[in-house]
Amino acid sequence: MKLNKKKELAARTLHVGKNRIVFNLQRLDEIKEAITKQDIKDLVNSHAIIVKEVKGRMKKPQRKTRIRQGSRRKKIVDKKREYIIITRKLRNYLAVLKRQGLILPEKYSTLRKEIRARTVKSLSQMKERILEVSK
Secondary structure, eight states, rough: OOHHHHHHHHHHHHOOOOGGEEEEEGHHHHHHHHOOOHHHHHHHHSSSSEEEEOOOOOOOOOOSEETTTTTEEOOOOOHHHHHHHHHHOOOHHHHHHHHTTOOOOHHHHHHHHHHTTOOOOHHHHHHHHHHHHOO
16 A cells, blocks of 8 residues: 555645654554645644654764864954944944934045944944034
8 A cells, every 4th residue: 555645745744754754554544535734634643643753963063163284273253244244234324314314424424434444333332423423
């Protein structure tokens, strides 16, 4: 008796692989009659269809150091990524203020230069700096 299509339907319904689906051999006639996803779910609840646990090896935790031939190096902190995130946030904030007309174009360009030079490192510093510049 072939139940490949029923196994495929069960795998699609339960979002697992076909090899994890196991049918209860005493209840094959019930499984054969199942044609909808709801039928499959009901059979799983009544233990006519069993889903095996995932088997496999555990993921190895990533090292904090890089090992090369004859040396060890600590992992480099991704400073560039931090810089990009902060810079984009500050530039977006400035652009919004400029569009709303709350900042003059000359002030806008000076503040952009300050962002580039990293004199402003957070949004709160940026807001204080804008208050200083607008006085």
